[in-house]
Amino acid sequence: MRVPESLSRLRYNYVPDHLIGEILTKRWADNLVPFLLLAIVVTVFGSAINGFFSPASLIDTTRQLGEFLIVVIGLTIVMLGGGIDLSVGSIYALSVFSTVVSIYMWDLPVGLAFVVSLLTGAICGAFNGFLIGVLRLRAFLTTLVTLIMGRSAYDILIIAFGKQLQMSPVMNDNFDFIGTGSFLGLPISFLIAAIFAILAHVVISRSRMGWHISAVGGSRRSAYNAGINVRRTVFLTYVISGLSCGVAGFLFGARLSGAGPGTGAGLELAAITAAVVGGNSLGGGRGSIAKGLMGAIAVLVMTNGLIRLGYGTGSNQLVLGFMLALAVVLDIRWAKNRHKVLAEIYVAPVHHRMSEGESALPNSGGPYALNDRLSAAAAIARGEVEGPEDVILDEDGNLYAGTRHGEIVRWFAPDYTRQEVFAHIGGFPLGLAMDRDGSIKTCVGAMGLYSIARDGTVTQLSTETNRSLVSVVDDARLRDPNDCDIGPDGRIWFTDSTTRYDAHDWALDSIESRPTGRLLVYDPRTGKTRTVQDGLRYANGVCLAHDGKSIFIAESWACSVHRYWIEGPKAGRMECVIADMPGYPDNINRASDGTYWMAWLGMRTPSFDLGLRHPGFRKRMTRRLPQDDWLFPNINTGGVVKFDETGRIVATLGDLTGQSHPMVTSMREHKGELFIGGILNNRIGRFPIPGADPDWTSWKSYWGTAATTEEAR
């Protein structure tokens, strides 16, 4: 390997730039920017203000944070539901007033005062909720108006009763304790806010109501069509916001033991800025309590800091206005362009070099030389079947294949002209395997491992494996289950081709050529799936060896076949059987003479081989060209190859005309005939194999004589 190529290999195979794309697909990636901002704000103000981190200062800050945070949480929930609540400042002030009146004029116990404050908040919130949820008014303007109404009402009340409140002789120690007391060194109000935040988080992320709110915020129409009561959900968000203001107002009343003319003024701007700066989306659907928390801390530290640093009137509005505009712009641009950015940077090719290998050209003389014998195959269901990735036959000779429409179709022996839908699954069934009890096990693309009983009932077996610790993408999910086979002990061995791409994007995985494919095993006794081998470049077909002690695995983009030992001296180890073939291997299945059939889904080309050695080139290609102009592996031609246990190629079958079977993804031998499937084909081929055992069936090869079959029944 020349030096530049080695350098490029170092660069692309060891710098994990695929992680950027993977991180960006995560929901929590949205939190990175607000978190960074929070860190900057705390650092800047922490270092600019003397004694910012002193315990007394921190306690004071957290006390205020408690009240503010609760208001922001309420607002976050409203925003999550697609609305906005500007009236929080007024509801807050009214709640403070009702708390203070309850304590100092009516001399109520603390508990009752709290209820009064909550009621005040809830009633105001319900008013907003009625206008916006039920009458469907514009949230922004409506709450702007209710803000003024509430503020006016508060001004009227505070002028009427302010004196009486100040002159009140009532002393309530419990009330004062809530305002100024601490528990375990933390202010009571902060503890209440923390409990409130945790509760809100659980409700939003784990409860039916929370999901309804997110659904309504994400898309009102879809939520409505899904049967969610949209109006009630929107109504509820405003009630929750009102209740939050009630809690916060109660805490404020306790802290200051009174209410003044300016209470809660301007709170709405600070709260909205906090919610938006934290990363909650305007227009709903995207947001979380954690985001509200980050925004609340950042905004509170900043506004308090500006006051403590002695900046004059107006600096708060200056900074809040600027931050609000900036955060909204960033959020809107990001929400709009996120998928573009992802599409732009997700594909992260690696260097992969294969040896030139032997030619598959006809008459080239090598073992791989293709012939034209497959073009003579008879066609089953021509034009009636779409995408039979895998085909299989039961012991009665009936033929089964998965189709693009999410069904498994059955053709009846002996002439295969009569067909019926055997089972509807909903996803694209890829690999098929016939189990001892006559049920079919299938890998369904993008879904998982399923079992279809003789009567057509579909059962889900597995949709997840163990989660590895270092993977950023959720590799527990079965993203692209591809082929399966069943061991004598009933365990199902199957492949998950890639953890990076969904099943329909399998071609992108070939561009990237990153080894993320896996061999998995499902144990029917425990119902658990386990990853036994990873690091394969598109793990594809699997086939148990005739003795059941090892398993052959096709690694498509590496053009290799491996053998994984289940038992024996090499148990748990994988060794390469065939390397650098001229074609991309797909499914592998047993042949009657003790060898194995292997399908080629496409052929290597010198141009793509060269591309594989130049990851930078492939990266530029994916960034700068439309997908139609990309260089892909050639899947317009393929074939069938037969190899023995040692990996020696013993026969090839091809269709040089490209008319019947240009690309082959599967083949099964049955009573001297080969049945051929292709994921892009419109037929199933039927080809008589000269010299094959006319009694051999795959069923017998796996499950023995008919007697055991009867027993299993």
Place this chain on the structure above:
Amino acid sequence: MKSVFRQGMLTQERIVLVFALVLFALYAVFLKGFLAPNNLVAILRSIAVLGILSVGMGIVVIGRGIDLSMVAVMAMATAWQLTMMNSGTPALTATAITFGFVVLVGVANGVLIAYADVPAVFATLASGNFVFGLIRSRFIVQDAVPVPQDATLLMDFGQARLVGMPIEVIMFAAAALFAFLGLRYSKYGRYVYYQGDNYQAARSMGLPVRPVVILQYVLSALVAWLAGLVTAAGLQSINTRVVNSTLLYDVILVVVIGGIGLSGGKGGMRNVVVGALLIGIMLNGMTILDLPNIYQNLIKASILLVALIIDSRLNPRDEQVGQQGDI
């Protein structure tokens, strides 16, 4: 009800006009001194600033926007200009700087809304606060800024009368007339209507919708500044505390009550004049009744809420053309 509206007999504008006349008649009968010539002039004078602001807001709302930064621009731009003049900057320079600043605010609003797709309410809420904060904390030292004694032009302007009308009223009339002519007869005026009616369709037609949006907000900022100058000329000072008052909601009230639907593309300057008249008469009556300000605010806010409810019934939002984040 709807069919009556369709026949064009009972447009919202006419209802409001009738309502204003009835209110006028009621006040005239029951309120002492309401009909005095001085009071009638006072009514016109009191609605002049409100009316000028409503002209700007009307243009923006017709183009399916809203400008919550108008009162901040009105007070702060004028206060800054007067502060500069007070500290010896030549009047022309101060005016030029202020002009530049006001245009900048309008362009910033427009860019945020047209190019960054920020909902108008958010963009202008943020920019209004930013403008207030910037000027209050950086450029002026106290809430109220007087008109400098040597600024005779502005002083005389405030005292001027034209055919017995105070100059504020003339300015309102002129602003409304210009806006009317512009909206009705200029190409860009028609564009404002088209894109207010259906933004996507206007864009697909090839209209320069984004520049038109910017133009709208520049106009509303300039109109707001004009309102500030008129206020300063009349009162010989400008008080920046007006930003925290409910003036902004009065403006929205005038626009919505007058019949310019918030969903855009409807109404015109006649609606603004009628709305301003109704609100002016109402406010004047309440003042004569000696209702405290805070009660007036509550009443006005309640009326605005009712107006919003009626508006949402008459001009329901069309989900097909609703914008993203249009809350």
